[in-house]
Amino acid sequence: MKASLLNWAALAFAALVAVAVLARSTGAYVTSFPEEPDIDGTLITVGLAVAKFLAGLVPYPGVSALLLAIIHAWEPKPEDNYWDHVKDNVAQVCGDFVNEHNLEQVVVYKNDLVSLLKKYERAGPESDGTYPDKNTVADAITTSIISNRYLVEATEMPWSMSVDFVDVAGVHVLVLKDVAETYSDPAGDVSRWWVDLSRELDHYIEYGTSLQAETLTWRDSQIECFFDEASGGCLAFDWMGIDCYDEYVIKDHVTGYQEKCNQLHPDKPEDGSCASFCSLYQRHVDQDSARWVQHNLGSVVEEWAALKLQADAMAQQASRYYNPLTKDNPKQPLALRNMKQN
Known part of the structure; x- marks a missing residue:
């Protein structure tokens, strides 16, 4: 009996410790949005939050909570502006090489997208006749x-739009997966939304993969190294023991960094003391750029690729309808759909 009580006490203590640790680790990265990780545009962007949610790595209780967090992040706040954080974040890779026109257009467009997300968050699986369904x-x-993703899949300076691309694509993927699950019957009827999800994932994965390579190639090209050999006049008298110096110059057009190295x-x-001067700097920048690209873009594309395996499998079983239970097609006008339901 005594041993049993001790075991129960140990279990209770372990449970309390686990709860305390969970609360502490979960609360560690809570700031502006209550009880969930803060989507700040720097450490966690909208695209990263969605990817981590799909992988089960963030404690949002459901799609609705994540949508509210996204809306909260995207709505302008003078004291904590998501857009300013994103711009600073992207500047780590592209500096001032930014597609300003598209960035301004995206901020305007995301206001419209926020309005649609609010409607989706409120919508239920079935319409009550006064409010649209999911x-x-x-x-x-x-x-x-x-219709608007040309803004984030820009042909001019596309690397500067990478976070915005991941944000918009992530929201699209989140909504498509949620609506596909909403209108699929566990008994076997599979919504055609899985086909849409599979197709759009294919597009986003292809573009995201090429964007990673293009960003790294472009960043590498923004570093120049100039070599100025010692003058011929000096070298002609080298045999007399005169010291002649070569000069290497690094110019990084993104950061504005410039440095010189002189060698005998x-x-x-x-064999020169500056022989590795340029290559070492180039390697350092390439490593930093690769880490940034992997964190903000590559890790998200990896989650999309994992989700596509599921989407492809479900798409093969999809019915003719987006809502197999009511035979609804979402491209029909709402009034006509309500008439069919009645």
Whole structure:
């Protein structure tokens, strides 16, 4: 009996410790949005939050809570502006090489997208005749994003739009997955929304993969190294013991960084004290850029690729309808759909 009580006490103590640790670790990165990780545009962007949510790595209790957090992040706040944080975040890789026109357009467009997300968050699986259902709002969101994603998939300075691309694509993926699950029956009827999700994931994965490579290639090209060999006049008298110096100059057009390295002219270039001067700096920048790209873009594309396996499998079983139970097609006008339901 005594041993049993001791065991129960140990279990109770362990449970209390686990709860305390969980509360402390969860609360550690809570700031502006109550009880969930703060989507700040720097450590956690909207796109990262969605990817982590899909992977089960953040404690949002459901899609609705995540949508509210996204809306909270995107709505302008003078004291804590998500857009300023994103711009500073992207500047780590591209500096002032920014597509200002598209960035301004995206901020305007996201206001419209926030309005649609608010409607989707309120919508239920079935319409009550006064408010649209998820099927209808999801179609509106899909149409809107596809029509406007040229803003974030820019041909001019696309690397500066990478966080915005991941944000918009992530929201699209989140809504498509949620509506696909909402209108799929566990008994076997599979919504056609899985086909849409599979197709859009294919697009986002392809573009996101190419954007990673393009960003790294471009960043690498923004570093120049100039070599100025010691003058011929000096070298002509080298035999007299005169010291002649070569000069290497690094120019980083993104950061504005510039540095020089002078070396005593060697018999062989590879023996000079500055021989590795440029390559070491280039390698350092390439590593930093690769880490940034992987964190903000690559990790998200990896989650999309994992989700696509599920979407492809479900799409193969999809019915003709987006809502197999009511035979609804979201592209029909709402009034006509209500008539069919009645």
